[in-house]
Amino acid sequence: MMKKVLNNTISVDCVIFGFDFEKLNVLLVDRVLVDEKTGKELFSDLTLTGNHIFEDESLEDAAARILFDLTGLENIYLKQFGAFGDTERLLKPNDQAWLRASGRDPHSRILSVGYYSLLATEKVTLKWKGRNVKWYPVAEVTDLAFDHYTILQSALQALRRELLYEPIGFELLPEKFTLSQLQKLYEVVLGVELDKRNFRKKIARMKYLIPLDEKQKGVAHKPARLYMFSREVYEKTRKEVFDFNI
Amino acid sequence: MMKKVLNNTISVDCVIFGFDFEKLNVLLVDRVLVDEKTGKELFSDLTLTGNHIFEDESLEDAAARILFDLTGLENIYLKQFGAFGDTERLLKPNDQAWLRASGRDPHSRILSVGYYSLLATEKVTLKWKGRNVKWYPVAEVTDLAFDHYTILQSALQALRRELLYEPIGFELLPEKFTLSQLQKLYEVVLGVELDKRNFRKKIARMKYLIPLDEKQKGVAHKPARLYMFSREVYEKTRKEVFDFNI
Known part of the structure; x- marks a missing residue:
């Protein structure tokens, strides 16, 4: 009907x-x-x-x-x-x-x-x-x-x-991804270039970004480590109030 | 009509x-x-x-x-x-x-x-x-x-x-206000208590918050300095991209 x-x-x-x-x-x-x-x-x-x-x-x-x-x-x-x-x-x-x-x-x-x-x-x-x-x-x-x-x-x-x-960027990535892919995603959406070292430092603080015992397959360059996003860890560790930016 | x-x-x-x-x-x-x-x-x-x-x-x-x-x-x-x-x-x-x-x-x-x-x-x-x-x-x-x-x-x-x-909090304040009033506004809207010293440090970095040569009138306590918000300065000094918080 x-x-x-x-x-x-x-x-x-x-x-x-x-x-x-x-x-x-x-x-x-x-x-x-x-x-x-x-x-x-x-x-x-x-x-x-x-x-x-x-x-x-x-x-x-x-x-x-x-x-x-x-x-x-x-x-x-x-x-x-x-x-x-x-x-x-x-x-x-x-x-x-x-x-x-x-x-x-x-x-x-x-x-x-x-x-x-x-x-x-x-x-x-x-x-x-x-x-x-x-x-x-x-x-x-x-x-x-x-x-x-x-x-x-x-x-x-x-x-x-x-x-x-919010950790919504992961919706745009496959379940397993590399840190370079994650950085590229931020760069592309925000329209900026991010410094790799600073980006990695930020990443290191994100406990909900889980490094896997697994690497990229079928790539021409040296295969990079794969990561996954854990919503469970994110929900448990998120800050209640963000710093204000004004 | x-x-x-x-x-x-x-x-x-x-x-x-x-x-x-x-x-x-x-x-x-x-x-x-x-x-x-x-x-x-x-x-x-x-x-x-x-x-x-x-x-x-x-x-x-x-x-x-x-x-x-x-x-x-x-x-x-x-x-x-x-x-x-x-x-x-x-x-x-x-x-x-x-x-x-x-x-x-x-x-x-x-x-x-x-x-x-x-x-x-x-x-x-x-x-x-x-x-x-x-x-x-x-x-x-x-x-x-x-x-x-x-x-x-x-x-x-x-x-x-x-x-x-965004500096929208100033819409809720009169043209001239004290830093305590500004802090109270943030606390009340965000539902948090802010540390006065940290708050003042943040404030000090906001070039668009202009200290005036003028103090509160008609208050029982020691009158505090008045400030105003300058949208013009804000527009000129705002950062293009904020730090991301995820």
Whole structure:
């Protein structure tokens, strides 16, 4: 049985980040508008993955559903980072043409609630309603449909801040990883270069980062030691209050 | 002319924090339901201040309007901290009775976007549509109408985190303040006791905290030096990337 959509004024957009050991990527969907009569392509651009919410669904459930439909994965890290309701958010010409072509009121306003999620890209096989979904390097994205570029930047900002506070970076890595991979992840997400020695010193203080009796396999260079993140140790040793930075 | 409400499914709730040099307070509204026939009070409880948004209004504009209607103040610090759309959020018995009595569909779902704002309480005169609005100590609030207690806790968490990153605490203080007042503010919001000597050491590093040639007046104890916060100096000296804390 088809589930009923709650209403046409609330939607959820997902900013799905992935890390491939080199750069931070985001999942985007091709949006192609074809002239019905001529079959000619009018435009093609990119959007985030989003959907309306169902009557019996919380916002978070809707975000998890979108993620599941797209990747087949459950229990993925999901974080709400903002609600977007500007009066102009659907008014760009491409977006207006798209809304008209799909039978929706181009003058309606839709409030979108944004969630970002983090995936180790190597795990993922993508499929979404027959539409073309691909990873794009975040650094190379310059424009998106609707206000999705604003939403993406807002997600990135939220991710950066969260990364300074919570051990969420590990969500972007496989279960076992090297310290160089971890450093690269921080560098790529925060957009900085970190000094290797200082980084290792910080690492040495993280009791929840467990060195394994195991090394990398199949690499050209000298294989590095593998580590894992222990959430259990993290929860037991975390400080109650962080130092303030103002 | 009456402005038109966008729709009945989206609202904005404001968590308005104030600091009185002793404790963190929040503005709450009395909600009293009276039996129309008997005139008997059925219940009274407390809610946050909230409202629907108008057709031509962004979410932030709506929050600023609520704040203005309530306090007459403009350009107040406002920060979006979350969207609340759980399926159960309007289902408590009092809330259902309230919705019915005010002619609204008790089975509808409303998505609420939360903004918190910060006020130095001494500045404020309150008036709101003839309803009773008062400051309550945050620490003493144990329950609120709808999911407003959850929203309040979420705002508090967001405020605490923001306070560690940005110089927003000054919004809760008058223009000129003492270091003891600043320390008390941090202690009260973060719910910790801070060591005075360490606190003063941190303070000494904050170039944007400007000592004035002026002291407190009219206090029983030895008057302390007054300080002011310079946003200009802050913007010029802020670090681009904070140290990470994981």
